Amino acid sequence: MKERMILDVSRLPLHATGTASPTWWGTCAFMLIEGSGFGLVIAIYLYLMSLAPHWPIDAPPADLWAGTSLTAMLLASVVPNIWVSRWAQQRNLKKVRLGLVLMSFCGMAPLVFRAFEFPALHVRWDDSAYGSITWTILGLHTVHILTDLVDTLVLACLMFSRHGDNARRYGDVEDNALYWHFVVITWLPLYACIYWVPRL
Amino acid sequence: MTIEPGRSAATDAGPNEAELERRLTQTWSSQRGFWGAVASVDHKVIARRYIVTALVFLALGGLLALAMRIQLARPEARFIDADRYNQIFTMHGSNMMFLFAVPVMEAMAVYLVPLMVGTRNIAFPRLNAFSYWIFLAGGLLLWISFALDTAPDVGWFAYAPLSGPEYGAGKRADIWAQMITFTELSALAIAVEIVVTVLKQRAPGMSLDRIPLLVWSMLVMASLVIMAMPAIMFASSTLIMDRLVGTQFYNPAEGGDALLWQHLFWFFGHPEVYIIFLPAVGMVSTILPTFVRRPIFGYLPLVMALIATGVLAFGLWVHHMFVVGLPRLGESFFTASSMAIAIPAGIQIFCWLATLWAGRPVFKVPLLFLIGFIVTFVIGGLTGVMVASVPFDSQVHDTYFVVAHFHYVLIGGAVFPLIAAIYYWFPKMTGRMMSERLGRWAFWLIFIGFHVTFFPMHILGLQGMPRRIYTYQPDLPWGTLNLFVSLSSVVLSLGFLIFFIDIIRSWSSGRPAGENPWNASTLEWATGSPPPPYNFRAIPVVDTRDPLWSQPDELPVTSGLRSDRRELLISSVVEALPEARESSPQDSVWPFWAAIATSIMLIWSIFSPWAIVWGSVPIAVTLIGWFWPKGAAEDES
C-alpha cells in the first residue's frame, strides 16, 4: 500500500518517563496482581475466622512487639524511599547511589524482626487453619520484602557500574521505589489482621 | 533528557524504501539456527509457537475424549478401567481448559494485538518468551505424568478433600496443582504484556473509541486474568502445602473448610470461562464486518457489553456451588447475577444480527463458522440461563446436562470463532490461504457432528446420568443414547481431522495470499503476509475505526523512528498521542534459562519445601542475567 508521511516523531524523547513509561504500567499491573493476592488472603483470613467457634484457634493472640516494631520500621522507611525517588527524578547519581544503599538497609532490617514474628504467633503452621493462614500471610509478605530487597541490591550495584548514569536506570529506581511503597502499604491491613483483629 | 537531533541517517525518513526495509530487517530479525530461535523475542514467532502447541494439545485432548466415548458407548464396557478413566477425564478437562483454550486465546492476542494497534513488538517481549517456555513446561509435566500413569485423577477442579493429603495418594494431585501454577504464571505474564501494549503502544490517533473490538476484548480478558488468577495461584499453592507440609486449609477437623476450596477455585474458575469466551467474541466482532462488507453495528454497546461481562464475571462464582447447601438468600442473589449476564450476551448477539441484516454476507468459510457460532452459542447460553436457576440446577448439576452446556459454550462459543479466526488470519500468519473446499467439509462435519454429539447429552442428564462415571449398568436407560453420542463423536473428530489436515497442507502449499486477501479494514492487513520482523515499515496513523476502508489505497504513516535500534512509539492512554520513542529489548536466551530454573524449582517443590529456598537461587541468577544491561543500542538513551 502507498504510504503518506503525515507525522514526524523524530523529535520525541528517546525514553518515556514517569506514567508515560511502559515499565511504570507494567509495575502497576504486577502490583495489581499482587494486591489482588493480598486482598484475597485477607478475605480468607476473615472467612476462616467466621467459621471458627473461637479465634485464634487454640492459641493466644500473637505477641505485639515484633510485628509492631516491624511496622514502625516499614513506615519510617517511606521517608528515605520518597527521597530516593525524588533524587532519581532529578538524575542525581551521587544521591541515588547513597539512597539505594540506605534503602538496602531499610529492606534488610525488617527481616530481622520478621524472624521474630513467626514465633510470636504461638502457633505452628500445621496446628490449625489459624496457624496456616497466619504463617502464609507472613510468608507471602516476606517474599515481597525479599524480592524488593534483591531488586534494590542489584540496582545499587548497577548504579555503581558504568551502566548507572542513564535515563532508563533512573526510571528503574523510581519504579523500585514505587514498589517499596506498595510493600509497605499492603503490610498495614495484614498487620491489622494478624495482630489486632483477634483482640477485637 | 536528551532530544534526538533532527533526522539522522538512522531514522526511517532518510533512505529509500528498500534500504529502509533492509536496515529494519537487520535490526529486528532473530539470528538463524537453534539458539537464535530459542532467543527470539519476536511476538509473531512466539505466538505461532504458542498456537501450534495449543492446537497439538487440542488434538491430544480430543483423542482422550474419543477414548472416553469408546468406554461410554456400551454399558459396563471394559475398554478403560476406573483408574485410567478418572485420569483421562481429568486430563481431558485440564488439558482443554489450561493447555488449549486459555493459551490459544492468549496466543492469538500475542500475535494480533501488536499488529492491530500498529506497533513493532509486544511490551516486555522477553517476558513473552519466558511465558511460552513456562507454558510448555507445564504441558509437558502433565502429559509426561500421564504417560507414566501418575496423571491427576481428581477432576479439572480437584475438589478438596478428595485432592487433599488424606485421600489423594501419590503425587497425582500435586502434579495437577503445579501444572496450574505453570499455566497461570504464563497467563499472567501475557496479561501484563497485553494491557501495557494496548494502553501504551497504540498507533498515533487510535484513541480508545477507535480500538478494534478484538483488541478491546483482549484488554478485558487480560484484566480478568490479572484479577482472577491470584485466587487459583493461592488455591493450588495451599493445596500443595496441605499435602506437603501439613497446613490445614482444607481440613475441617482443624478449622479448615472443604468449601473454601470451591470458593477459591470458582472465584477464578468462572472468570476463566469468560477468559476463554471474550476473546472469541472479539474475534466474531472483528471478522464479521469483513464478510458482510460494512462496519460493525453498535461499537459502543459492544465495548460496554465486553466490560460488563468482565465485571459481572466476578459476581457469579457461587452458581457452580448451588447444591452445597448455602443460605437461600445468597443463592437467589447468584441466580439473579448469573441470569443478568444474558443481557450483555444478548446485546452482542443482537448487534451481530443487526450487522448481518444491514450487510451483504459473503459466504466464505470464516463466515460459516460465525453463523455456526451464533446458532450453537445461543443454545449453550440459554442452557446456561437454565442452570443459573437454583431449583433447575438441583436436578441437573453434575450430570450430562451440564456437560452439554459447557461443550456448547466452549466449542460452539469459543472453538467455532477460533476456527473462523484461524481461517481468517492464517493468510496473515503464513502468507498462504487455507482451502475453501476443505474448509466447507470441515465446517459441515464439525457443525453437524457437534450437535449430534452433544445435544443428546442434555437428555441423558435429565434422565439422571451423572458425569464422571466410567461406566453404567445395562439396566439403566442410557445405553442407546450413549452409543449414538459416541458414534456421532467420530463425525465430529473427522471434521477436526480435516481442519488439521487443511492447516498442515496449506502451510506448505496454499495459494499465496497477498497483503489483504479479504479486503478487511484493520491495521494488520496493511503490512505484508506474513508480516516482516518489524511489523510495519512505518508506524501507521489512524483517524477512524476502519482505517483500511476509509482510505483504501493510501496509508497515513509517521516518520522519524530509528532503524538502527529496536524502537517503538509510545503513545498516551486515552488519545493515543505520541509521547516518546522507546527501545524494545534485543533477543536473549536468558528468558529460556529463567524458565528452566523456574520449572526445576516448581517441580522440585512438589517433593520438598526446601526447593523454594534453594531453587530460588538459580532463578535469581537467571533473572539478573536477563535484566543486566548489555550496553547495546537499546539501552542507551
Next chain:
Amino acid sequence: MKAARAALPISMLLSGCGGIQSALDPQGHSAILLRDLILVIVAICSLVWLAVMIVLVWALLRRRDREPGDGQGSDRGMRIWVSGAVAATVLIISGLTIGSFYTTRGLNGAKNPDVTIRVRAQQWWWQFIYEDTDPARNFQTANELHIPVGKEVRVRLESVDVIHSFWVPSLAGKLDLIPGRENVLTFRAERSGVYRGQCAEFCGLQHSHMAFFIIAESEESYRQWAGAQRQSGAEPVEAETSAGKAVFAARQCAACHTIRGTAAAGTTGPDLTHIGSRRTIAAGLLENTRGSLAAWIADPQTLKPGNNMPIVPLSSDELRQLSAYMESLK
C-alpha cells in the same frame, strides 16, 4: 410376597417411561415442582432460540435491493429493534429469576418431618441411620431406604470422608454431603415405587458405583419393615447357615461389619444385620442373590475395583456357608 420380590429382577424395576432415576419422571412432591419448572424454562428458552434463528436466517437470506449501510435511516431502525430485544431479555430473565425463587420456596414444606434419617456417605456406599425419639429404637441399614408414601422425610446429610451428593431425581433435587458440615433435605414420595439414586459428586475411584434405592411403600408396610429392621439378626436354624455364622465370626468379617445380636460389631463396612432383605448389594452394584453374595464375598475387588472391602481368603465350603448365612439374614 417375599418370593415375588426376590424374583423381580432389577431390570424390571427399572423399566418404565423415563426410568426410575429420571428428573422427567417425577414421583415426589419436589421433583414434580422441579419438572414443571424445567419444562416451563425449557419452553421459554426454546422460543427465544427460535426467534433468534428466524432473525438470523432472515438476515442472511433476505433480498438486498439497496446498498449496504445506506444511511442513518436503517441504522435507527435497527437501534430500535436491538433496544426492544434487550428490553425483552431483561423481562424474560426477571421472570425466570422470580419463578425460580418461588419454586425454591415451594420445595421445603413441613417443619416436622415424619421420618428422620441420618445419611453418612462414604467411599463408596451409603450408611442410613433411622433416628427415633427414643435412641434405643434407632437402627441402621445400607444402600437401601424405606420410606412411607405421602409422608415428609428428612435426611440429615453428612460425609465420613470426601464430598458426595445425595440425588434421587424422581423424588427431589440433589444436595451435597460435605465433611465437617451437615445439610438437610426434605422430600415426600407421592406414589409407591422403587426409586434409584446415585452419588452425583465425583468422589474417587468407584464414584460410578455408589447407588442406592429408595422404596416408598404404604405406611403399613413401612411400619412392618421398620419393626423387622429393629430386630437383631436372624438366628441360623440350618446347619449350613450356622456354620456360616461361625465363619463370619472367625474370619475378618466381624472386624468391619456389624450383625446385631452377634459379637460382630465392626463399623467400617455396612451393617449386615438384615442384609438378606436388601434388593442389591455393594451400593446398587449387584442384585442380591445367594450367587451374587458368594461372588462378592469371594472377590469384591474384581467386581468393584478399589473398594474398601478386601479379599478374604475362604475355602469353597466356607464361602458357600457364608453366603447362605448372609442370605438368611432377612
